[in-house]
Structures are given as C-alpha cells and as structure tokens.
Amino acid sequence: xxxxxxxxxxxxxxxxxxxxxxxxxxxxxxxxxxxxxxxxxxxxxxxxxxxxxxxxxxxxxxxxxxxxxxxxxxxxxxxxxxxxxxxxxxxxxxxxxxxxxxxxxxxxxxxxxxxxxxxxxxxxxxxxxxxxxxxxxxxxxxxxxxxxxxxxxxxxxxxxxxxxxxxxxxxxxxxxxxxxxxxxxxxxxxxxxxxxxxxxxxxxxxxxxxxxxxxxxxxxxxxxxxxxxxxxxxxxxxxxxxxxxxxxxxxxxxxxxxxxxxxxxxxxxxxxxxxxxxxxxxxxxxxxxxxxxxxxxxxxxxxxxxxxxxxxxxxxxxxxxxxxxxxxxxxxxxxxxxxxxxxxxxxxxxxxxxxxxxxxxxxxxxxxxxxxxxxxxxxxxxxxxxxxxxxxxxxxxxxxxxxxxxxxxxxxxxxxxxxxxxxxxxxxxxxxxxxxxxxxxxxxxxxxxxxxxxxxxxxxxxxxxxxxxxxxxxxx
Numbered sequence: 001x002x003x004x005x006x007x008x009x010x011x012x013x014x015x016x017x018x019x020x021x022x023x024x025x026x027x028x029x030x031x032x033x034x035x036x037x038x039x040x041x042x043x044x045x046x047x048x049x050x051x052x053x054x055x056x057x058x059x060x061x062x063x064x065x066x067x068x069x070x071x072x073x074x075x076x077x078x079x080x081x082x083x084x085x086x087x088x089x090x091x092x093x094x095x096x097x098x099x100x101x102x103x104x105x106x107x108x109x110x111x112x113x114x115x116x117x118x119x120x121x122x123x124x125x126x127x128x129x130x131x132x133x134x135x136x137x138x139x140x141x142x143x144x145x146x147x148x149x150x151x152x153x154x155x156x157x158x159x160x161x162x163x164x165x166x167x168x169x170x171x172x173x174x175x176x177x178x179x180x181x182x183x184x185x186x187x188x189x190x191x192x193x194x195x196x197x198x199x200x201x202x203x204x205x206x207x208x209x210x211x212x213x214x215x216x217x218x219x220x221x222x223x224x225x226x227x228x229x230x231x232x233x234x235x236x237x238x239x240x241x242x243x244x245x246x247x248x249x250x251x252x253x254x255x256x257x258x259x260x261x262x263x264x265x266x267x268x269x270x271x272x273x274x275x276x277x278x279x280x281x282x283x284x285x286x287x288x289x290x291x292x293x294x295x296x297x298x299x300x301x302x303x304x305x306x307x308x309x310x311x312x313x314x315x316x317x318x319x320x321x322x323x324x325x326x327x328x329x330x331x332x333x334x335x336x337x338x339x340x341x342x343x344x345x346x347x348x349x350x351x352x353x354x355x356x357x358x359x360x361x362x363x364x365x366x367x368x369x370x371x372x373x374x375x376x377x378x379x380x381x382x383x384x385x386x387x388x389x390x391x392x393x394x395x396x397x398x399x400x401x402x403x404x405x406x407x408x409x410x411x412x413x414x415x416x417x418x419x420x421x422x423x424x425x426x427x428x429x430x431x432x433x434x435x436x437x438x439x440x441x442x443x444x445x446x447x448x449x450x451x452x453x454x455x456x457x458x459x460x461x462x463x464x465x466x467x468x469x470x471x472x473x474x475x476x
Contacts, residue, residue, distance in 0.1 A: 159261070
C-alpha cells in the first residue's frame with residue numbers, strides 16, 4: 001500500500017499552478033483603483049458554491065481556477081471609493097508575508113521558535129508607538145473585539161482578585177462607563193464576561209460627540225450611592241460614527257481619582273499617534289491601563305491583525321496564565337521560554353499574524369504610514385468643506401478626524417431618511433462608491449469614512465457629484 005500524504009505528487013505542476021495564481025492575484029491588486037467598487041457574487045456562482053461535501057479532491061490546476069474566480073468578489077475595501085466601514089485597504093506587500101507564513105504553518109500559542117520572537121518584537125514596537133511604559137504587556141489578536149474582551153477580563157480580575165477565575169463574579173455589582181458613541185464590542189465584552197451589558201452605563205456627549213466628563217462624574221457618584229461598584233471606564237479614540245476623540249487626559253485624571261481602570265478603544269483612531277496633525281489630540285492615551293487597536297484598519301495590514309496592550313504585565317499574567325501540565329516550560333529545547341502567548345490570552349492555537357505586521361512595518365516604516373493617515377484627514381476636511389459649499393447637501397457632524405457625515409436635501413421630499421438610504425444603496429449597486437449610513441440626532445446620515453491610502457480628491461468629487469445626481473433622480 002502506498003504512503004498517504006497531502007503533499008503534491010508533482011511538485012513542478014504544483015509550482016506552475018501557484019505561479020499562475022500569484023500572477024492573477026497581483027493583476028487584481030494592480031487594478032484595485034479601476035472598475036466597480038463592489039461586485040456582488042453572481043447567482044450562478046452562489047449556486048456553484050452550494051454542493052455536497054466532496055469525497056474526492058481536485059488537481060491543483062482546477063483548484064487554482066476556482067480560487068482565481070473568487071478574486072473580483074471581495075467586500076470592495078481595496079478600492080479607493082470604499083467609504084462605508086472602517087476597513088483598511090490592505091497592501092500588496094502582505095502577500096510576501098502570507099506566503100512565508102503559509103509555508104511555515106507555525107502555531108503561535110507557544111514553544112521556542114522564530115515566530116514567538118517576531119511577535120514579541122511587534123508588541124515592543126506597539127508599546128513604543130503608543131507610549132506605554134517599559135515592561136508593559138501585549139498580545140496580537142484577531143481585532144479590537146477580542147482585544148477588548150482580554151482587557152475587560154484583566155480589569156475585572158484586577159478588581160475582584162484572581163480567585164474570581166475559579167469562583168466567578170459572585171454578587172459584586174460591578175459597573176463600567178462608556179460614551180453614547182462607544183462601539184458595541186464593549187457591551188459584548190461585558191456580556192461574555194458575565195458582567196452583563198446592562199452594567200455598562202452610556203454617558204451623554206458634547207456637541208462634538210466626545211464624552212461629557214461632568215456627566216460621567218455624576219453617574220459614578222449616583223452608582224456609588226445606590227450600592228454599585230464602579231471599576232471601568234472607556235475612552236474612545238476615534239468613534240465609529242463620526243471619528244470623535246474623548247478627552248483622554250481628563251479621563252485619566254478621573255480614573256486615577258475614582259480608582260477606575262481606564263481602557264481606551266482605539267480601534268482605528270489610536271494609530272493616528274503616527275500622524276503629525278492629529279497626535280496631540282491623543283494626549284493621555286499613554287496613561288491608559290489598557291488599549292485595543294487594529295493594524296488592519298488605518299495601518300493597512302491585511303486582515304486580520306489587532307492588538308491589546310496592558311500596562312501591568314503582572315496583572316495580565318494573573319488573569320490568563322495557568323498552563324496545563326503538558327505545557328509547563330523548561331529551560332532548553334522546543335518547550336523553552338519563560339512567557340508564551342497562551343499565558344496572555346484565551347487562545348491556545350494561534351496563527352502567525354505577527355509576521356505580516358512585522359513585514360508591513362519593515363516595508364513601509366512608521367513615517368510613511370503616518371503620512372497616509374495625515375492625507376486621509378486632509379481629504380476628510382476637504383470633503384466636509386465641499387459639503388458645506390453645496391446647496392443640496394447638509395453636514396450633520398463636525399469633521400473630527402477622517403469621517404464625514406452629511407445628507408442630501410430635497411425641499412419637496414417628505415422622507416429624507418428614506419431618500420438618503422436609497423442614494424447609498426444606489427451608489428453601492430451601481431459600483432460607483434460604497435458609503436454607509438448612520439443616525440445622528442435622529443437624522444439618517446450618509447457616512448463617508450476615509451481609511452484608504454489609494455483615495456484621491458477626485459474620488460471625493462465624484463462621490464458628491466453622484467450623490468446629488470442620484471438624489472435628484474430619485475426625488476424627481
């Protein structure tokens with residue numbers, strides 16, 4: 001009986017097919033600025049994907065064809081007129097790292113191998129980037145949602161003591177605080193950790209959509225008077241609706257005075273610390289007890305790649321470390337190493353996402369990455385000015401960072417919310433642009449997020465022209 005293996009029988013044929021697929025992928029990336037923004041998957045392809053579980057396999061040439069067929073049908077975020085959600089645009093250089101990572105097939109849960117040292121270097125660079133103190137801890141994760149869960153758990157365990165890992169939260173009525181503009185992943189983290197999303201108080205915002213610190217102070221006092229135990233406050237560095245930044249210095253002072261854990265949700269906005277024009281507005285970020293941010297948003301590392309930083313390595317370890325006997329470290333051999341990623345988060349099996357982050361920073365350097373952020377902020381300011389100059393458009397929020405919220409006006413149209421929603425759908429389905437919608441003070445807004453290094457001013461001019469053309473077409 002022959003040996004069963006998953007390796008190619010013909011490595012030469014495998015290499016030829018791999019080269020063809022790489023060429024197709026590069027052609028796709030080279031044309032990212034061209035054509036439609038979003039291509040919906042055709043119905044016949046949807047049907048072809050609905051097949052029974054295969055009992056036998058394809059040769060590599062047939063497999064290459066199937067993979068190449070999928071290349072045009074992404075979400076559209078590589079196109080310069082993808083404005084809807086805070087998605088990074090990716091970069092071609094990540095292909096290098098993905099090839100190397102696939103060939104290595106490394107598990108970054110632990111053990112003494114090259115990938116562990118790459119991730120430690122990325123965490124050290126992240127610490128330096130964000131101004132956290134020497135000795136701070138961190139971990140690469142799928143994104144800010146997972147980073148937030150980790151940070152919340154360390155905060156919870158820090159308040160209740162490590163015994164809560166075994167005994168649970170008990171009857172301690174812990175409560176936390178976020179602004180009304182905070183991301184939903186924080187409430188989800190409270191839910192998953194057994195604190196309950198109802199234990200998260202939403203604090204009103206100022207007219208610039210930043211948290212009202214006075215209202216926060218009152219909410220803390222009110223909760224204490226009713227027997228609750230405040231322990232956690234979240235500052236937002238770049239809100240998902242409008243890009244607002246809370247007063248992080250003021251929050252750091254309040255957290256210190258009130259004995260609260262300060263977490264910063266910096267999913268995309270924290271990386272503006274590399275910007276020359278925005279970084280001063282992030283003052284206080286370095287004072288946080290924990291920070292969550294993504295590399296795959298405004299730094300354009302290909303999905304997925306997020307990061308959590310924890311100020312106290314000791315508290316981080318106390319919240320997660322507890323190796324099984326077979327994972328106990330030694331001084332020599334493959335099981336060596338005094339600190340593994342499994343000691344810092346919930347996953348035992350972890351991909352080598354650190355390689356593409358490390359490679360990306362080496363390829364471009366932080367100066368160039370920061371310059372791309374500055375350019376997006378200038379573009380957002382430009383778009384905001386153009387909206388204010390247009391008679392048929394209304395700006396619905398100050399342009400704080402890289403997000404512009406506005407709507408189309410039609411005097412004889414009774415339902416502007418529906419009209420603007422239909423404008424956005426038409427822009428998407430015609431392949432012109434892909435903004436999204438949100439609600440601000442009861443009004444539906446066309447929301448334009450600019451986190452794309454390929455976007456140019458003529459893309460924004462085209463967007464506004466088509467918003468007005470389609471708006472008049474639908475209203476008429």
